[in-house]
Amino acid sequence: MPTLRFEGYSDDTFGEVLHTKDDYDNCASGRPIEYLVSDPATGLGIVVTGQHCPGASGSWMIGVANHDPxxxxxxxxxxxxxxxxxxxRNGFQxxxxxxxxxxxxxxxxxRDGGDED
Structure with a gap:
């Protein structure tokens, strides 16, 4: 059973840092970064969203939603x-x-859906 660990870094990079080591840099655009975690065997999955929150927080908010397209x-x-x-990386995130x-x-x-300007 792999352990996945999602984290944000600075104000622009969020991703899975332990198992796949895949992260995405949105160039501090303020837009959320989303990952689909899916199990091909069962068809079940979740969407993990990282959103950098400037201002009073200054850290990353992480959310999880059911994948039900x-x-x-x-x-x-x-x-x-x-x-x-x-x-x-840092203990406050x-x-x-x-x-x-x-x-x-x-x-x-x-990345795959297009972080288009």
Whole structure:
């Protein structure tokens, strides 16, 4: 069971830093960065969103939503997930840790869907 760890860094980079080491740099545009975490074996998945919050927070907000593109009321994956403080980049940013199933696939929707200006 791979462990996925999503974190943001500075005001422009967010991604999965432990298993796939895939991150996306939105050039401090302020736009959210989204990743699809999917299990090809079951068809279940989640969308992980990182949004840098300037101003009073100055850190990353991380959200999780069910991946249900057909609006068919798919079940939300019952993968263990938790929020933690980052432990190696800087301790003031949150990290989302997911214990994902074997064979999980990670797709950066922002990169593949176009972070167009």
């Amino acid at each position: 057909d609006y068919s009321d798919r079940d939300f994956p019952r993968w263990p997930m938790r929020l933690e403080a980052q432990n190696y 949150p990290a989302l840790v997911i214990e994902a199933p074997e064979g999980v696939k990670l797709t950066c929707l922002t």
